[in-house]
Amino acid sequence: MNDQVRIVEVGPRDGLQNEKTPVSIAARIAFIEALVGAGLHTVEVGAFVSPKAIPQMVGSDQVLRGVNHHPDSEFHVLVPNEKGYDAARAAGATVIAVFASASEGFSRANINCSVAESIERFKPVVNRAKADGIKVRGYISCVLGCPYDGEVKPQAVVDVARTLWEFGCYEVSLGDTIGVGTPVKARQLLRAVAGTVPIAHLAMHFHDTYGQALANLYAGMEEGARVIDSAAGGLGGCPYAPGATGNVATEDVVYMLEGMGIATGVDMARLVAATNEISKLIGRPPVSRVAAAINAKRRVAN
Ligand code: HMG
Ligand code: MG
Numbered sequence: 001m002n003d004q005v006r007i008v009e010v011g012p013r014d015g016l017q018n019e020k021t022p023v024s025i026a027a028r029i030a031f032i033e034a035l036v037g038a039g040l041h042t043v044e045v046g047a048f049v050s051p052k053a054i055p056q057m058v059g060s061d062q063v064l065r066g067v068n069h070h071p072d073s074e075f076h077v078l079v080p081n082e083k084g085y086d087a088a089r090a091a092g093a094t095v096i097a098v099f100a101s102a103s104e105g106f107s108r109a110n111i112n113c114s115v116a117e118s119i120e121r122f123k124p125v126v127n128r129a130k131a132d133g134i135k136v137r138g139y140i141s142c143v144l145g146c147p148y149d150g151e152v153k154p155q156a157v158v159d160v161a162r163t164l165w166e167f168g169c170y171e172v173s174l175g176d177t178i179g180v181g182t183p184v185k186a187r188q189l190l191r192a193v194a195g196t197v198p199i200a201h202l203a204m205h206f207h208d209t210y211g212q213a214l215a216n217l218y219a220g221m222e223e224g225a226r227v228i229d230s231a232a233g234g235l236g237g238c239p240y241a242p243g244a245t246g247n248v249a250t251e252d253v254v255y256m257l258e259g260m261g262i263a264t265g266v267d268m269a270r271l272v273a274a275t276n277e278i279s280k281l282i283g284r285p286p287v288s289r290v291a292a293a294i295n296a297k298r299r300v301a302n
Contacts, residue, residue, distance in 0.1 A: 005221075005262055006042065007253060008173070008203060008229045009035050011278070012063070013044040013078060014247055015235025017056050021282045025059040029066040034274035035232060036073050039266040040250065043067075044076040044097070044229075048084035054239065061091035068092050076137060080111055085125045089132060096129055097173070098122045099139035100164065102156045105148025106141055106177065110240040119163055126167045138164030139205065143174045143189055144181030147241050154192040165197045172197050173229055176216065178244040179209030183219035190223040203227035206248050207241075208234060208287075213248035214256055228253055233275035233286035249288030251275065268294065 012032050016023055023031075032045050045067060046060025060077060067075060079085050079096040088096050100118050101107040107115045122138075129136045142149075143157045161172050174193065176186070186206070193202060204220045204227065206213040217228055234249030254266045272294050275286045286292065 003262065004226065005257055005264065006227045007040060007250065007264060007266070008042045008044060008076070008227065009040040009232065009250055010044040010205070010229050010247055011035065011231035011233065011235050011250070013047055013057070013076075014229075014238075015231040015233070015278075016282075017047065017054050018237035018239050019056060019235075019282050023056070023278070023281055025062045025066070027278075027281055028059075028063045031232075031274060031278050032063070032067045032075075034270070034277065036067070036070055037267075038270035038274055039264070040232075040271070041070075041073040041265075042076070043073065044078070047078035048087045048091075049078060049080050061087060064088075064091045064093060078139075079125060081121050082124055082128070085128060089134065093134060095135045095137060096125075097137040097139055098125060098164070098169070099141065100160050101141040101146075102152050102160055103142040103146035103149040106146050106240065109148060110141065110238070115160065119160075122164075122167065126169070130168055136167070136169050137203075138167070138169035138172045139175055140164070140172065141175040141177045141238075141241075144176040144185055145178055147178050147243065154189050157189060158192055158196050161193045162196045165201070171201050171203055171227065173203035173205045173227075175205040176207055176213075177238060177241045179207035179213060181206065181216050182212050183215045186216035187219040187223055190220045190225055194223065199224040200226065203229055205229035207236065207244050207246060208248045209243070209245045214252055217248065217253065218256070232271060232288075233279055233291055234288045235278070235282075235286075246287060249286070249291065251286075251288040251290035251294075255290045
């Protein structure tokens with residue numbers, strides 16, 4: 001597996017959307033700048049969603065405008081509908097992400113409509129984005145289990161993936177929203193979806209609730225998947241996925257990849273510094289094992 005992996009850093013969006021402590025727009029911009037400075041060039045920076053649903057993402061327009069000056073970086077934002085699209089476009093978005101669910105229960109809770117209705121809602125968004133030269137990424141949540149409906153069949157994921165791919169999404173990100181997956185199931189899922197969406201266009205977005213995310217990523221990599229969503233410090237969660245914790249930590253992913261001989265271009269010291277800074281602001285230590293180990297080593301050395 002000695003080849004390239006692309007990391008999509010989702011900390012500023014997935015990481016902060018569930019935090020109780022408000023993080024100012026200036027601090028969100030500084031966090032993103034620090035992540036880019038650490039070598040993470042694909043960063044999801046915000047969401048153009050209802051302020052009632054996710055107050056933490058209010059000001060995503062200012063955040064995007066504040067960071068959009070890096071020519072070699074790509075900044076993503078979530079868009080649930082045309083209203084969100086208008087705002088994202090006005091703020092200069094070049095990549096948007098639409099987000100569907102493989103399960104009805106989560107779809108209802110998260111975006112207040114059925115899976116089929118959400119697809120109908122995305123159609124005009126995707127068509128307008130295509131006409132405007134904006135790239136569209138497609139998320140599918142609950143690919144390995146749903147907090148409301150329980151088990152989710154791979155076929156349900158394949159069906160949504162096919163639709164997103166046929167719409168023209170350049171990449172489909174498979175979200176284990178509640179982090180319940182295990183490696184064999186993750187592998188079977190990747191294999192099933194890769195029959196419809198080429199594996200090079202699939203991303204793995206695994207939350208680490210049950211501590212399985214790295215193992216699941218490795219299993220997915222053995223299937224050929226090479227795009228990993230992760231969040232600095234292991235931040236993250238979704239208010240509509242009760243009990244779910246953060247994304248797999250970027251530090252842990254980078255450590256694993258570098259250990260496998262896969263260069264990430266990420267400066268670990270700068271990444272841990274970015275994590276420490278945001279952790280201070282939200283008032284709790286990073287859950288990343290690697291960040292914790294590096295911080296402990298530093299404390300001993302000083
Ligand atoms: P709704 O209530 O059905 O929408 O919400 P509506 O069209 O009836 O509008 C209700 C109000 O929201 C109106 O305002 C609209 O103007 C406003 P009011 O008249 O009451 O003052 N509104 C908006 N405001 C700003 N931006 C918009 C927008 N749309 C409507 N785009 C809706 C439907 C989809 C809008 C809502 O449920 C929502 O915003 N949900 C987003 C939830 C969310 O962001 N969840 C977290 C992200 S998904 C995730 O974390 C999973 C992922 O990480 C992958 C994984 O881990 O699985 C991606
Ligand atoms: Mg997520």
